[in-house]
Amino acid sequence: MADLQSQDYIRRSATTMTPPSARAHEQEVAKLIDVSRCIGCKACQSACMEWNDLRPEIGHFEGSYDNPMDLGPHVWTLMRFNEWEDEKGNLEWLIRKDGCMHCEDPGCLKACPSPGAIVQYANGIVDFISENCIGCGYCVKGCPFDIPRISPVDHKSYKCTLCSDRVEVGLEPACVKACPTGAIMFGSKSDMTEWAGERIVDLKERGFANAGLYDPPGVSGTHVMYVLHHADRPSIYAGLPDNPRISAFIGVWKGLLKPLALAGIAATAVAGFLHWVVAGPNEVQPEDEAAARKLLHPADKPR
Amino acid sequence: MSNPGGEKLIRNTTAARINHWITGGCFVLLMVSGLSMFHPMLFFLSSLFGGGEWTRAVHPWIGCLLLVSYAGLIVQFWRDNLWNWVDIAWMAAIRRVLANEEEGVPEVPRFNAGQKFVFWSMALLVPVLFSTGIVIWDVYFSPYTTIEQQRIAVLIHSLAAVAAIIIWIIHVYAAIWVRGSVRAMTQGYVTPGWAWRHHRKWLRSLAATNSPGPRPRG
Numbered sequence: 001m002a003d004l005q006s007q008d009y010i011r012r013s014a015t016t017m018t019p020p021s022a023r024a025h026e027q028e029v030a031k032l033i034d035v036s037r038c039i040g041c042k043a044c045q046s047a048c049m050e051w052n053d054l055r056p057e058i059g060h061f062e063g064s065y066d067n068p069m070d071l072g073p074h075v076w077t078l079m080r081f082n083e084w085e086d087e088k089g090n091l092e093w094l095i096r097k098d099g100c101m102h103c104e105d106p107g108c109l110k111a112c113p114s115p116g117a118i119v120q121y122a123n124g125i126v127d128f129i130s131e132n133c134i135g136c137g138y139c140v141k142g143c144p145f146d147i148p149r150i151s152p153v154d155h156k157s158y159k160c161t162l163c164s165d166r167v168e169v170g171l172e173p174a175c176v177k178a179c180p181t182g183a184i185m186f187g188s189k190s191d192m193t194e195w196a197g198e199r200i201v202d203l204k205e206r207g208f209a210n211a212g213l214y215d216p217p218g219v220s221g222t223h224v225m226y227v228l229h230h231a232d233r234p235s236i237y238a239g240l241p242d243n244p245r246i247s248a249f250i251g252v253w254k255g256l257l258k259p260l261a262l263a264g265i266a267a268t269a270v271a272g273f274l275h276w277v278v279a280g281p282n283e284v285q286p287e288d289e290a291a292a293r294k295l296l297h298p299a300d301k302p303r
Numbered sequence: 304m305s306n307p308g309g310e311k312l313i314r315n316t317t318a319a320r321i322n323h324w325i326t327g328g329c330f331v332l333l334m335v336s337g338l339s340m341f342h343p344m345l346f347f348l349s350s351l352f353g354g355g356e357w358t359r360a361v362h363p364w365i366g367c368l369l370l371v372s373y374a375g376l377i378v379q380f381w382r383d384n385l386w387n388w389v390d391i392a393w394m395a396a397i398r399r400v401l402a403n404e405e406e407g408v409p410e411v412p413r414f415n416a417g418q419k420f421v422f423w424s425m426a427l428l429v430p431v432l433f434s435t436g437i438v439i440w441d442v443y444f445s446p447y448t449t450i451e452q453q454r455i456a457v458l459i460h461s462l463a464a465v466a467a468i469i470i471w472i473i474h475v476y477a478a479i480w481v482r483g484s485v486r487a488m489t490q491g492y493v494t495p496g497w498a499w500r501h502h503r504k505w506l507r508s509l510a511a512t513n514s515p516g517p518r519p520r521g
Contacts, residue, residue: 014343113340114355134355136340137441141454150441155356249454253461258342261465268469272476275401282403282501283482289496295510296310296495 011120013112024122030189031162031173032196033097034227035237036203036211037183040065040079040095047178048077051163071098073151076160077175080238092229096237097175097184100147100160102126102223107246108159110254111142117157124189124223125162133157142254144219144244162223189223196227203229218245310495312509313516314487322375323488329369330471336362337464363440370433377426383413383518384423389504390416410503413517421474428467435460492516 008026012019049055056074059067065081077099084092106126109118117132118139128139128148135155139148148157163173171177172186185192196213203211212231215221226240234240293300315323336358339348349358392409393400393416399408400417414422438448438456445453478484483497498506512520 014346016343113343113346115343115346132355134340134349134359135441136359137439137445137453138457140441140445141439141450141457146450150445152442155360155442247451247454249458253454253458257458257461257465261461262342264465265468265472268472269476272472272480275476276480279401279403279480281482282405282480284494284496284500286496288500289494292495292499292506293310295499295506 006119006121008122009119010122011106011109012116013109013118014115019116019119021122026122028122028124028189029162029167029187029223030124030192031102031176031224032185032187032192032227033224034183034185034196034199035094035096036199036208036227036229037181038079038095038097039181039183040081040093041180042067042079043178043180044097044175044184045075045077045079047174048160049074051166051174052076052161071147071159072149073153073156073158075149076100076158082236082238084236094237096226096240098147098238100126100162100224101145101219101244102160102162103144104220104222105246107142107144107219107250108139108148109142110246111138111250113138121164123167125164125167126223127161127164128157128159130156130158142246142250144241144246160224189221192225196225199227203227214240216241216244218243311492311515312495312498312506313491314493314498315491315517316379317491319376319379319517320488320491322372322379326369326372326376329365329372330467332365333362333369334464334468334471336365338468341461341464360442363436366433366436370429373425373429376422380414380422384419386419390419405500410507411501412504412508413502415502417473417477421470421477424470425467428463428470431463432460432467435463 007020007023009019009021010024054074054076056068056072059069061067062069066078068075068078071078077097080096080098082094082096084094086092102125104124106118106120109120109126112118113136114132114134116129117134118126118128120126133156135150135157137150137157139157140146140150148159150157163171163175166173173184176184176186185195187195193213193215200211200213208229210232211227211229214226214228214231214234226234226237228234228237230236233242235242335348336352338345339352339355339358340346340362346355349355352358352361389409389411393411396408397417399405400415435456437444439453439460448456478488481501483493487493487497495506498509508514508519509516514520
């Protein structure tokens, strides 16, 4: 099947039992995007299209280096370009490779109503299993990063797979392979965190006092991490959320409300049944018919 | 109970009954398809609609039909559902009503406070469900709202749906409990005794105007 009989699930959408997880002895992986090394060449975008056989429709020039202008069913990664002036008036060109962050606590998966349409493997990758996707758009609401896109053609939701098919057989994601400057690295999450640490020390020495790693704790960390030269304000990088977390509305809807709603519905039905057992049916009595007859036909003699 | 050849009062017109059952049919389909997308343990219900994708696709259309259908019910029933002081007195006597001891309970017109509660609750919940449903109807309307608005809409939609389902259970049970009520909505008539027992004020208004129902003449 589409998910190659995976037995290394740690999460499976809309599933109340433990998913197949016997083969879960895997290292957690991470993609590290060092924004400070990115030259904006879009090789990663091309590699993504090439490996995944994606061909978005040709758009129009909109006065921006962003091309295309947004993620889409056929655009799973996108360079977002931002011109930013610091306090001293220096211009910085901030380029961020946008795409699925592969949250440790994925909001899309939590919101998904279809069993097995979204899964998370033991290595941390969050994957959409399209044959189970029903196209409802709940993942869009669950995602704190505005990543999934529903195709208007086949009504399936799409996003970066972190090249789960490549990673499964020991290869790095296509974007990593294509990056000419080493701005995109791939490996175990601990290695990537360590590597990022070295790089951050380096950046701080070069005057980026607020350089840091973007691995947001609000979603229990991510399997795509950024090295940012201005980690104190992620939002300057084309609206990267400062403190992403699954919306409280989604939390209530998918947490408290589910059991409470079923309990309320069941309790009402049980209350009705108990009333039937205790009080029983309310039946019209012969006296009622007689009284009604008297009212409707006052002239008649009582029968 | 049975009233072969006996006197009958029209409780609901043919149009009202057809209107009611279109609404009821839509409601059941919406409840089943909606619950399948609400709780994982009920996802199997989506099979009844040809799978999850069909369920997702068809649910909003049934919702549109229900909105129109319920609007028809509002047009036909709103006058007899206006609140008045009798409703408060009736509510005060709810214990006797529940115990099937209706003597001493204030006489009620065509609808009692419980029925009015169902009517007006649905009159509120149906538009809420429709408007929030439009916001989360991803195929056609997702570009017109923000994701945050959609999150709020989906939560309100679920809350309203749960409330509507609970009220629907009360409605269905009351119809089963008060014998003769189901026939009033299938075949359309009740016996005079039924009217005397449950809606005496209504019966008096029909008798006073020599009307066969469902509303007094004039």
